[in-house]
Amino acid sequence: MKHCRPTPSFEACRAPNGLRGANLVRHGAALPPEPAGKPVSGVAGTALAKPCVSAPQQLSVHGDRTMKRRSLIKAFTLSASIAAMGLTWTVQAAETIKVGILHSLSGTMAISETSLKDMALMTIDEINAKGGVNGKMLEPVVVDPASNWPLFAEKGRQLLTQDKVAVVFGCWTSVSRKSVLPVFEELNGLLFYPVQYEGEEMSPNVFYTGAAPNQQAIPAVEYLMSEEGGSAKRFFLLGTDYVYPRTTNKILRSFLHSKGVADKDIEEVYTPFGHADYQTIVANIKKFSAGGKTAVVSTVNGDSNVPFYKELANQGLKATEVPVVAFSVGEEELRGIDTKPLVGNLAAWNYFQSVENPVNQKFVADWKAYAKKHNLPGADKAVTNDPMEATYVGIHMWAQAAEKAKSTDVDKVREALGGQTFVAPSGFTLTMDKTNHHLHKPVMIGEIQADGQFSVVWQTEAPIRAQPWSPYIPGNDKKPDYAVKSN
Template sequence: VEYLMSEDGGSAERFFLLGTDYVYPRTTNKILRAFLISKGVPESSIEEVYTPFGHSDYQTIVANIKKFSAGGKTAVVSTINGDSNVPFYKELANQGLEATDVPVVAFSVGEEELRGIDTKPLVGHLAAWNYFQSVENPVNEAFVSKWKAYAKAQNLPGADKAVTNDPMEATYVGINMWAQAVEKAGTTDVGKVRDALAGQTFEAPSGYTLTMDEKNHHLHKPVMIGEVQDNGQFSVVWETESPVRAQPWSPYIPGNDKKPDHAVKSN
């Protein structure tokens, strides 16, 4: 959102928060709304809309986005999940709403979602992740080539178009950190491995060295914003200089400042 508000990101003043109706988008948008208000964005410049899983008719919603954007420079923050993304972006194109007019930054659209679909309606729109296949470094080159070779050797569906993405990189890092913790603990005992995970580091395909927080077991990871290209890949247009320390409790939600990093939910 800070990028969208910057000159490079289009100097957005109004925000349309569009998501699938379940806990992740609603929690994300609760945080985003509080963050935007802290930045001086008035309530009247924030619109929040949810659709059910599998929703496909975005004609009215896109028309409302178009109308909303007439009030000033607007960006859409999308937490739409799954197949609904295809008709949403198609409708944006149908109504002539281009990325240069109203950019959409998605939190759930990556290389796998773009694989095998017409990416023309999405070109120029954005996605925010911790990793993109297109990042250039030796670790990622090896990661991508190994996955493509494995997909081909195992004759996986669509192996000729195999791609990596953020959830895959996260799983790869997690498995490797677990293995490192097992070696350190000398056992697979859950409690001892958990203790050994604290402070683990791993050189990730993202090009950054990731750290498992010693207090809350969340990863310190970079943030990247990628622009959709017509080949289904992303061009990284912005990224943090270093990994961001994990904050399990958003400081923008009232009362969260009193929650300790190690707070856990008891059963």
Template sequence: MKTQESWKIGILFSTSGVTSIIEVSQLNGTLLAIDEINARGGVRGRPIEPVSYNPGSVVSNYGDMAEKLIVEDRITALFGCYMSSSRKEVLPVVERRNALFFYPTLYEGFEYSPNVIYGGATPNQNSVPLANHLINTYGKRIFFVGSDYIYPRESNRVMRNVLRQGGGEVLDERYYGFDVDEAGLAEVAREIVAMKPDAIFSTVVGQMCIDFYRAYHAAGGDGRVCPIASLTTNEAEIAAIGPEASVGHITAAPYFRSINSPANRKFLKAYKQKFGSVRDVTSCCEAAYCQMHIFANALEEVGDMDTDRLHEALLGATFDAPQGHIKIDPDNTHTYLQSRIAHVDESGEFVIENKVRRALKPDPYLVYPQIHDWSFRPQKVIKSTE
């Protein structure tokens, strides 16, 4: 492949380190989409060529490698990052260099940049429906546990406010560094079991997520009685945790592997053919896959890599995603997404309990945060379709 005949894009997903369990799935979703685009002739007859670096889950590396992709590799469209702290490293680089950055991960909201296309859920698309579900299904007494960085602290701030609007109470709030292991989380797990909250809201990520769920189970916690509820815990992590320790626990997300639709079956079939298994297909993986297709469609329309022209073409862009129809909101460059809540069954698979019937407009600043105004509660899943 000759460089001048391809469209070069930059990729920043970690294949090693504490967040690699998720970022590898995001990388796979990105590469699958590139394969599909190139198989149909590329964009205007030219293939997309990924230039990929491994930040190793080290936050400072993301900004340094973004700079390298733009300055040395002369690439103006970047795809990557899982943690908000890594996104914050890339953000000033792409703004200073006027590059486009596609971020395929849910996050805490309260941010906007014209140089970023946000592909993951904002708080109104996951935190608000999850708070509503917990209060109405389990009760109002919630215990918070999180990793110690930007996303958990900000996400917990939002969740605390939303819960209080619904009459909920935060019993306690704990944060742990990425060096903690299962043994280090055993004490808080025992405290939670002794305190008997109605539910636990977890913003622990990466390997720590796996360790926390296992520690909770070892302490006698039962997800069918007092679930750990999360916005991030996904199929890859549940597989690593194991069904015995994960049964009953809850996640709110736009996408689950168990969605029964033609678009999702096609996506999973292609993913399995390329990677041998769908074990690590996650909501973040699906978001990365969708963002690459949306980018390629905009590039097809524009015909060059000019950041400003691509940005204009991306505003209002739509895609029939595995999760359902999605759209880039021209008001804030976030994405209209589906919203679902699912619990883990005895086999370790997510079973969808509730969903909305349409994609939700992203509200990154929670202009309309009222818990009782959200239309999620009365819209139960039709079991025959999901």
């Protein structure tokens, strides 16, 4: 899959016998499609229209020579025209900056990642409308790793080596990020990762615009333990079975121990990607809650969130009895759910669509207009969410850094990114940390409303600096506070 700038109109070449080379160029139309992930380039492999040949005629020797001479002239003229157009397209390609978009558009994670692809395209359009970067238009190259973790690495390598992109915006799950990480470190590529994660990583080839645990998970559990948050004493940790939930829950268990919560008051359960039957799990949550005031901490990812929340409603488990705080559920995931039975459950993020400020009002309005213009699925109910905002911020920060560096060279842009600031839709000015490659972000806790939006019930007064190496994991105090390669 790709998203390329339309090819300019060219006059169709006139082939011998007056036929137009309609299969080569079409006036006012783009070139025929090329393989997925490849931008429009040149005329290689394009079929020329064959000239019509009339029935054989008797020609004199002189006439035969004349015909041959004319044919050679026409053939040379046609070849020159093709070469000129090929040169034009090559120059055009050189005048754009290719950027990669690496998100699952199919499979279990498509419910969450498709909107990030669309937000990236909207942001690129916004930057191009203002003149692009260093006088060049951005040309997005979109690929679909299809929720297939090894395929992420393959597609990432394709973007860097074949498509020659200057930067990649992508991934959602930590397993997908860890799949591509060795590729980006090997090839010195640049990845912007827009989703909350477990920390325990700080690569020189990644800039993290989502939250680290101290910018989401820890504050959320502290809130649940507070009087305002319900004074929870027992915690049911439910997650999808991969690195992000397991590492996050390892951190949370250690944090809860530090607050005096015993292991008997902590339950940990994991389900595979795409899991759809939560009947037994919700029944077990109800049983566990009989032992004291309980809260559920959910790190369930992808389309499994829909059956989980539906089962909560089916069994009548209300937020007033057992509140659920989710780290991977936002406005987008709630679009397909009747949220009325879920009112009062929580999510912890760094942005919600409902925050009121002029920057966010424009951001939301622009997104809704873009969704309608491009006829995106569910455009009539288009919503924004935290990873979409993080995608938007990341692309703008990269563009600012490339302008500052006057180059898209990875090493120069990386140097220029440290200290970049951006007034975000969250209402805060976010800063890219100079040493750990993470954004300083505010923390917000939102309560689900009947319309599928969130009402912010708690937030920090200012952005918080990320702690990628959690102090709740032994040995992290000895790790450096600067980016180092993972291998």
